Amino acid sequence: MTAAVHTPTSEPVRFWSRERKVGLAVTVAGVLAAFGFGALAGDQPASFTLADNTSGAAVSINGLLGAVLFGLLGAAAGAGLWLPGARRWFGALLAAGIVAVVGSFLCWQLSDSALNIMPLGQVAQGSMRFALPLIFGGLAGVLGERSGVINIAIEGQFISGAFAAAMVATLLASVWAGILAAAVGGLVIAALLAVLAIRYLVDQIVVGVVLIVFALGLTGFLFEQLMRQDPSRYNQPARVPTWEVGLLSDIPLLGPVLFRTNIFVYLALALVAAVHFGLFHTRWGLRTRAVGEHPTAADTVGVRVLGMRYRNVLVGGVLAGIGGATFTLEATTNFSKGMTAGLGFIALAAMIFGRWSPVGVLLAALFFGFCRALAIYLGTIGSPIPSQFLNMLPYLATIAAVAGLAGRVRAPAADGKPYVKG
Amino acid sequence: MLANDHIDLTVEPGEIHALLGENGAGKSTLMNVLYGLVQPDQGEIVIDGRRVECHAPQDAIEAGIGMVHQHFMLVPVFTVTENVMLGAEQTHGGPVAALDRRRARERVVEVSREYGLAMDPDAIVEDLPVGVQQRIEIVKVLTREVDLLILDEPTAVLTPQEIDDLLAVMRALQAAGKSIVFITHKLREVKAIADRITVIRGGRVVATTGPETSEDELAAMMVGRSVSLAVDKQPAQLGEPVLEVAGLAVDDERGHRAVDRVDLTVHAGEVLGIAGVQGNGQTELVEAIMGLRPVVAGTVSLRGRSLAGRRTKQILHSRVGYVPEDRSVDGLVKEFTVAENLVLNMYDTEPFGTRFMLHRDAITKSAADRVARFDVRTSSPQAPAATLSGGNQQKVIVARELTRPLTLFVAAQPTRGLDVGSIEFIHRQIIHERDVGTAVLLVSSELEEVLALADRVAVMYRGRIHAVVPPDTPREEVGLLMAGGSTSGEPA
Numbered sequence: 001m002t003a004a005v006h007t008p009t010s011e012p013v014r015f016w017s018r019e020r021k022v023g024l025a026v027t028v029a030g031v032l033a034a035f036g037f038g039a040l041a042g043d044q045p046a047s048f049t050l051a052d053n054t055s056g057a058a059v060s061i062n063g064l065l066g067a068v069l070f071g072l073l074g075a076a077a078g079a080g081l082w083l084p085g086a087r088r089w090f091g092a093l094l095a096a097g098i099v100a101v102v103g104s105f106l107c108w109q110l111s112d113s114a115l116n117i118m119p120l121g122q123v124a125q126g127s128m129r130f131a132l133p134l135i136f137g138g139l140a141g142v143l144g145e146r147s148g149v150i151n152i153a154i155e156g157q158f159i160s161g162a163f164a165a166a167m168v169a170t171l172l173a174s175v176w177a178g179i180l181a182a183a184v185g186g187l188v189i190a191a192l193l194a195v196l197a198i199r200y201l202v203d204q205i206v207v208g209v210v211l212i213v214f215a216l217g218l219t220g221f222l223f224e225q226l227m228r229q230d231p232s233r234y235n236q237p238a239r240v241p242t243w244e245v246g247l248l249s250d251i252p253l254l255g256p257v258l259f260r261t262n263i264f265v266y267l268a269l270a271l272v273a274a275v276h277f278g279l280f281h282t283r284w285g286l287r288t289r290a291v292g293e294h295p296t297a298a299d300t301v302g303v304r305v306l307g308m309r310y311r312n313v314l315v316g317g318v319l320a321g322i323g324g325a326t327f328t329l330e331a332t333t334n335f336s337k338g339m340t341a342g343l344g345f346i347a348l349a350a351m352i353f354g355r356w357s358p359v360g361v362l363l364a365a366l367f368f369g370f371c372r373a374l375a376i377y378l379g380t381i382g383s384p385i386p387s388q389f390l391n392m393l394p395y396l397a398t399i400a401a402v403a404g405l406a407g408r409v410r411a412p413a414a415d416g417k418p419y420v421k422g
Numbered sequence: 423m424l425a426n427d428h429i430d431l432t433v434e435p436g437e438i439h440a441l442l443g444e445n446g447a448g449k450s451t452l453m454n455v456l457y458g459l460v461q462p463d464q465g466e467i468v469i470d471g472r473r474v475e476c477h478a479p480q481d482a483i484e485a486g487i488g489m490v491h492q493h494f495m496l497v498p499v500f501t502v503t504e505n506v507m508l509g510a511e512q513t514h515g516g517p518v519a520a521l522d523r524r525r526a527r528e529r530v531v532e533v534s535r536e537y538g539l540a541m542d543p544d545a546i547v548e549d550l551p552v553g554v555q556q557r558i559e560i561v562k563v564l565t566r567e568v569d570l571l572i573l574d575e576p577t578a579v580l581t582p583q584e585i586d587d588l589l590a591v592m593r594a595l596q597a598a599g600k601s602i603v604f605i606t607h608k609l610r611e612v613k614a615i616a617d618r619i620t621v622i623r624g625g626r627v628v629a630t631t632g633p634e635t636s637e638d639e640l641a642a643m644m645v646g647r648s649v650s651l652a653v654d655k656q657p658a659q660l661g662e663p664v665l666e667v668a669g670l671a672v673d674d675e676r677g678h679r680a681v682d683r684v685d686l687t688v689h690a691g692e693v694l695g696i697a698g699v700q701g702n703g704q705t706e707l708v709e710a711i712m713g714l715r716p717v718v719a720g721t722v723s724l725r726g727r728s729l730a731g732r733r734t735k736q737i738l739h740s741r742v743g744y745v746p747e748d749r750s751v752d753g754l755v756k757e758f759t760v761a762e763n764l765v766l767n768m769y770d771t772e773p774f775g776t777r778f779m780l781h782r783d784a785i786t787k788s789a790a791d792r793v794a795r796f797d798v799r800t801s802s803p804q805a806p807a808a809t810l811s812g813g814n815q816q817k818v819i820v821a822r823e824l825t826r827p828l829t830l831f832v833a834a835q836p837t838r839g840l841d842v843g844s845i846e847f848i849h850r851q852i853i854h855e856r857d858v859g860t861a862v863l864l865v866s867s868e869l870e871e872v873l874a875l876a877d878r879v880a881v882m883y884r885g886r887i888h889a890v891v892p893p894d895t896p897r898e899e900v901g902l903l904m905a906g907g908s909t910s911g912e913p914a
Contacts, residue, residue, distance in 0.1 A: 283511040283519035290497050290508050297495035300459070301509025301562070302480030413498070421459070 019090055023081025026097035030078055033104040034071025041067045042112035050252040052121035063111020067104045074100035102374075115381040124257045126373030128265060129331065131365040133158060133340075135268040136323025137347025138354060138361035139275050140186075140316035145356060146279060147312040148292040148414040152208030153193050154320045155344025156215035160185035161324020163219040166335035167227070169237035169328070178237055179263075179325050186321015187314060189215055194313040198306055201418040212344070220337045227335060235334045240264065264326050269362075271319065276358040288312055292412035295419040305419050323347070349398040356411065368394040426452050427625040428465070433570065433601050438592060440616035441605045444644055444841045445812070448625040449605045450492070453572050456603075457489045458482040469570075483509075488563030492575040494555050496562075498548035502541055503527045506562045533564050537594050552701065553584040560591065571595065572603045577611055581699045582869075582901030589615050607644070609637045645842045655853045658877040661690030662725070664861035665711070665830050669720035672703070672710040680706035682885035683720070686863075688830070693852065693862040695876025695893070699904055700867045703885035705747060708834045708865055712744050713737045724830060738767050743823035743855075747834035747865070749812070753819045756808035760800050761789030763807045764822050788825075796821035797847065813844030820851055831855050834865045849875060869900060 041063035049058040061069075077097035080086060086093065110116045137154045144151035151157075164185030169178025189211055196202045227235035240262045249260035258265070279285035290298040291308045299305050328335050350368055354360025375390035426448045433439045443449045454460040456467060458476030467474050467485075474485040482489070496505045507526040513519040530543040539557040547555060556576060563571055573592075577585045592602055592615060606612060612619055613633055621628040621643040628643045665688040672681035681703045688694045696704055709715035711722050713734040722729045729737055738744065746752035754763050765774045765785050773784045789803035798817045800810055807815055816836065823831065833852060837845040852875055856862050866872050872879055873893050881888045881903040889903045902908075 277520075281520055283513050283521060286504060286508060286511060286521060290500070293499055294495070294497045297497055297505075298508065300457075300479050300489070300491065300495045302478065302483055303509050 019081045019086045022090075022094060023078045023086070026078030026081065026094065026101075027075045028078070029101050030071050030074030030076070030097065030104075032071075033074060033101045034068045037067035037071060037104045037108035038064055040112070041108045044111045044113065044116040046107040046110035047117040048106075048120055049117055050120050052119050052125060052256060054115070054117040054119055056119075058117050061107065063107050066107030066111070070100045070104035070107060074098075074104065109378060109381070109383050109385075113381040113383065118377070121253055121256060123370070123373045123377050124253055126376065127366055127369040128257050128261070129369070130372045131362075131369030132264055132268060132326045132330070133323045133343050134347045134350045134365035134368055135272065135362055136319050136326070137344055138350040138365055139271055139358060140190075140320035140323070141348050141351035142275065142279075142354075142356055142358055142361060143288075143312045143316035143319070145351070145415050146292045146412055147288045147309045148295060148412060148417060148419065149194070149197055149309050149313050150204045150208065150416040151190070151193060151313060151316055151320075152205055152348065153189055153211040153215075153344075154323075154347050155340055155342065156208075156212040157186035157189045157317050157320035158324040158327065158340040158344045158347075159212075159219050159338070160189050160215045161321030162327040162340060163222065163324075163335050164321070165325035166235055166237050166328035167222075170234055173238070175238055175240045175329050178329055179240075179322060182321045182325035182329075183318045184321065186317040186319070186324060188317075190313050190317020190320070193317070194310050197418065198309050198313070201420070204416050204418075216338055219335075223335060223337050231334070237329055237333055239333050240329050262330055264322075264330050267322070272358045272362045279358065289412070291419075292414055295414050295417075299419075299421065309419070320344070320347075346394070349395065352411075353398045367397070426455065426462075429622065429625070429627050431620055431627070433603060434618075435569070435601055436596055436599050437617045438596055438602045438604055438615055440612040440619045441603055441622065442607065442609070442612055442619055442640060442644055443622040444607055445839045447622050447644075449622060450574060451625075452622070453489065453574055453603065453605060456482065456487060456572065483566050483568065486567070486569040487572065488566055488568035488570070489572040490556065490559040490563060490574065490576060492578060494552075494559055496547045496555055496558060498546075500547060501543070502545055502547060502550075502558050503530050503543045505547055505558060506530050506543075506565055510566055529565055530561060533561050537561075537564065537591060537598070539591060552579045552699075553581070553587070556580070556584075556588070557591075564595075568600070570601045570603065572605070574605045575607075576604070577606065577608060579700050579867075581905040582898070583905045585611065609640050612640065613637060641842075653849050653853060653874045655875075656857070658692040658856065659859075660692055660877075661859060661861075663687045664690050664725055665863060666723045666726075667707075667711065667720070670707070670710060670717065670722060671719040672706045672715055673718055674706055679718075680885055681710065684882075684885075684887050686880065686887065688861040688863050690829070690861050691856060691859050692877040693856050693864050693875050695872035695879045696863070696865045696882050697869055697872040697879050697900060697904060698867065698882035698888075702882045704834070704865045704867075704882055706885075707882070708747070708832055708863075711832060711863070712742070739771075741827060741829040743826075743828045743831040743860075745816075745819055745823055745831075745833040745836050747838070749816055749819055754807045754815055757806055759789075759804045760793065760798065760807055760810070760818055761785050761803040763818050764789050764792055764803075767822060768826070792821045792825055795825075796851075813840045816840055816844060816848065820848055824851060824855060828855065828860045830861045830863065832863045832865075835867065836864070837866070837868070837871060845871075869897065869904070873897065873900070 044063060045060040046063050046066050047058040047060040049056045074097045077093050077100060080093045081090070106118060110118055137158060140154055140157065141151055161182035165178040165182035168181035169175050193207055193211055196207045197204045242260060242262050245259040249255045251259065279288065287298065287303045287308055290303060291305050295305045324340065327339055346368060350361055350364040353364035371390055371393045375387040378385060378390065379387050429452055431452070441449050451460060455462045456476065458478045458481050461477065467476060469485050474481070476482045476485065497508070503523060503526050511519070512522040512525040512529065514522050527543045534541050539561055541554055541557055541561070547558065576588060580588060589611070592604070595602060604616060616633050618630060618632060619635065619640065620630045621640065623644060623646055665686070667684055667686040670681055670684040671679060674680040684707060686694065698704055706715055710717050713729065713732055717730065724740060724742065750756060755766065762785070768774050769780060770777055773781060774788070775781050786803065793800060793803050796817045798821065799814050807818060810818065820836070836848050836852065852862060852864065864872065864875055876893050878890055879893050879895065879900065880890045881900060883904060883906045888906065891900060
């Protein structure tokens with residue numbers, strides 16, 4: 001035999017790697033923040049407190065100094081992404097960069113306001129509150145899409161969950177019955193989606209949109225017919241109770257967010273952990289992912305493709321329905337027409353931003369929630385920035401993520417494709 | 423449609439049984455019946471004297487039948503271990519069924535050692551070469567403790583060296599007492615390994631015979647008449663250079679360099695054949711020439727004029743004909759009629775249409791002519807292309823591209839998956855096109871086809887033109903080049 005000639009197959013090394021691209025963006029943002037926010041900074045000191053009101057102990061920093069310092073920190077984090085071996089620290093450095101730039105921004109805002117003490121606890125609790133439905137919805141999306149079914153009807157599952165929760169919790173005077181009813185409400189929409197998409201191969205996006213319109217219409221009709229006529233009988237659910245977890249609830253900042261809160265938060269966090277473990281460490285998860293990536297391959301080794309898909313979409317519907325209950329049993333205590341306001345779609349955005357992973361969904365939902373909480377907070381201190389701009393931020397971030405800025409975002413290969421044997 | 427008509431097939435324990443037949447003869451249907459993917463209308467399957475019913479792959483696996491599919495059934499983003507364990511997962515038990523990856527990994531290592539199928543159990547499948555992916559498929563089947571393995575066209579994507587390795591593995595499996603059904607249309611391999619050979623044609627068993635049968639006899643049985651696989655042609659009359667490619671670099675979808683500094687010249691009146699195992703950059707090379715894929719570096723010129731920045735349509739209109747490698751996705755609009763498919767490259771040009779209008783009459787009339795001339799078997803020129811067989815679909819594409827004057831004809835995998843009759847026809851058309859002075863660039867992963875048609879053979883390996891050799895170079899030597907080896911003779 002003649003010796004084989006082998007050319008190396010290693011990938012061509014690209015100068016503009018992901019780390020370098022993102023690093024440059026973060027550095028530029030940091031420098032702009034340092035100069036821009038620094039120049040705009042007012043004469044008040046910027047003060048931060050971990051509590052959820054402005055009366056506690058606070059840390060203060062000169063506005064100009066803070067804006068510049070945080071901006072430069074952000075720039076440094078971005079520069080760090082250019083160091084060799086940055087790949088391993090990508091997430092941490094990116095997060096540090098973003099936090100620093102946000103810090104710089106806040107120093108400017110606070111130094112320019114009469115209410116210059118920022119209660120971080122309040123914003124943190126707000127972030128979790130806004131994130132809550134997104135976590136449930138995003139997990140529902142993950143379950144569906146990992147098995148190859150696009151569940152765009154999360155919005156519909158939210159609204160029917162919200163309605164069922166309000167109605168049943170009022171009628172039976174029990175929030176627990178309400179949560180159960182919400183799960184059933186989500187399940188019904190999911191079952192329609194599953195049958196039409198999996199059994200009858202109808203386009204999943206079209207079915208999803210139709211189901212949303214159906215759910216909005218039906219709940220709106222029932223609201224007019226029943227709830228508006230007699231709110232005290234049909235539409236006055238109690239709020240879910242708040243539970244404290246012993247001493248943990250006294251931890252500054254995180255305690256009130258994670259350990260002195262309601263059943264939904266505990267449930268959401270437990271579900272993130274459970275879905276993560278299930279998806280990546282159990283037989284169910286392996287099969288779910290196989291069905292979402294290469295259903296024929298799964299079929300040929302005896303995995304029941306359609307069965308897996310039904311199961312996942314239905315479980316997703318239950319989760320999204322419970323997510324809907326947060327609207328009427330936690331955020332408010334009554335149902336109103338169209339109250340989910342498109343958050344079902346935002347949950348899908350959180351799923352994409354979180355790269356189809358449960359932990360990613362959690363982080364993305366918290367980020368979205370933070371942006372919203374921050375927008376509201378800035379409104380209360382009379383910030384000159386229109387709140388719409390901050391409310392836009394999560395979606396700009398999602399577009400950037402989808403465009404590949406935050407790394408390769410790849411949907412399951414068979415996502416949205418009906419499976420037909422043979 | 424009746425794909426299998428009263429087929430009887432008996433496989434003995436420890437036997438390698440070749441199932442030989444043309445594309446479309448019904449081999450794969452038969453095996454899909456065995457594997458529970460397709461339900462038979464009548465007949466039965468008996469294993470060790472026991473009648474079994476295979477309604478789903480799970481039944482076949484339980485009955486001891488395992489199948490390695492022609493298109494690998496591996497999840498690309500999973501590791502080797504995950505792919506092997508899928509469907510028969512090792513778990514810690516209980517309702518949670520947490521995966522026991524350590525035990526699964528040990529099993530992969532154990533089986534791959536036992537049969538000499540080297541692999542890294544932790545590698546991600548999409549990063550591995552096809553030869554290794556096939557080994558994973560075999561290990562996957564073996565871990566399920568089957569007695570009968572069905573290998574469906576296993577050699578289609580392998581280099582000659584990998585084929586030798588596979589044959590050795592098959593012998594090892596045979597020695598371990600496994601029975602193997604080896605589906606193929608390649609006579610050489612059948613002769614090399616089979617204990618018995620069943621030939622099927624048109625869904626029926628023609629004969630069951632032994633390996634002593636000659637290749638010519640087998641070919642005749644397969645096709646139903648005697649065939650000469652050699653192509654009748656005169657020496658090429660070389661003209662001016664038509665297509666010149668210099669220093670060409672092209673990336674694939676994932677941004678990896680697929681074509682790396684390729685230089686090529688195709689002259690008028692010659693067939694330049696590109697040999698190589700699938701996935702060595704041929705697809706990207708052709709797509710770059712046709713303006714379907716961005717050129718990273720280098721130049722492509724047609725008769726001295728650069729094609730840089732020209733759109734595919736402009737290239738087609740500069741007298742370039744193109745047969746894409748995937749006829750059902752890139753070659754045809756399957757829902758369109760045969761007549762419409764025949765004008766896909768000319769629909770807005772007289773006589774078929776103007777910028778705003780189609781001339782239906784001219785299209786219909788031309789379609790009738792061309793359907794007759796190229797022997798396209800269709801119920802009508804107005805039938806949807808999807809209703810045609812693969813061979814006839816390909817004839818539609820060839821008819822579309824060759825019924826206008828060309829200076830360059832680019833044919834990628836022009837006969838893949840076709841029956842012998844269609845192959846012969848298309849080969850004759852290619853040689854005819856060459857003889858009227860067109861430059862022909864032929865890309866094929868069937869080495870026999872390249873050697874039969876080409877006047878010069880360029881071997882592509884890992885994105886480079888590894889060597890250019892005359893077509894009378896011994897098959898084994900070209901095979902070695904395809905695997906990246908070098909020959910004593912010409913420099914690479």
